Amino acid sequence: MKAAVMISDGRMQVIAARLEELGMDMMRATDTASMQAVEEAAPTLDFLLLPIRGVDGAGMVHIPGVDYPAGTILERLKPEAVLLTGLHTDYLHALDRPVFCYYDDAQVREENTALTAEGLLYYFMQVTPKSIYEYTVDIIGYGHVGRKTAELFERIGIAVRVVTDEMPEEGGIPMIAYDHWKNGKSCSVIINTAPSTVITKTMAEHFQPGTIIIDIASNQVGVEPAVYEMPHICVKAAPGLPGLVAEQSAGEILADYIERNFLKKTGF
Secondary structure, eight states, X not given: OEEEEEOSSHHHHHHHHHHHHTTOEEEEEOSHHHHHHHHHHGGGOSEEEOOTTOOOTTXXXXXXXXXXXXXXXXXXXXXXXXXXXXXXXXXXXXXXXXXXXXXXXXXXXXXXXXXXXXXXXXXXXXXXSSOGGGOEEEEEOOSHHHHHHHHHHHHTTOEEEEEOSSOOSOOSSOEEOHHHHTTSOOXXXXXXXXXXXXXXXXXXXXXXXXXXXXXXXXXXXXXXXGGGGOTTEEEEEOOOSHHHHOHHHHHHHHHHHHIIIIXXXXXX
């Protein structure tokens, strides 16, 4: 079998190494020349692994230092080739072929959650100019990532509050309903884990000066674009968090997914 991996970060390097160890003929796209080689070889590929963030709305894929049009590569793939991405995008949805996303898999999401929380703590420390213990933190959303992040922050002594409409019965971490929160006083740092727009310009006008917002939602949809321009607010669109501090572990999770779902089932 032949595979091409677009190396967007260390996680993709780990996947490429695993597939090569398993005996695949491996192509690594790391620059313009190697992307062109993948385009030329596309009809022979059995697997194409897009960058974690997939293909953007303009049909481009992004690896460090290179923006490359994906259209011709995808058009030249044989119908049975497996196309993998880390993020669903409108461009990929419009393709007339199956597209497999790692994070649609429940096991991948669960295993990835702890790494996301670790990466978020590291990123939080990077973007805050004062000691982490001088901040109070609102975490919007209490799904897998929101819960794990709140637990981690509380465990190390950061003052944290969860903003959610799904109030669990168990106590412990302070919680507030979203409708009450948006009309009240927010913390000095707001972390959004919800996959929808939850912070509007109207709301942000009442945030305290110097508020830091960290949006980890896919495609950073949690914050209205106008909020980024507000002078008293600092909005940070978080990078791929699992790969920020644990790229080896994060890459192994994705490689396990490929091996479990595509290789073992075919007897490779």
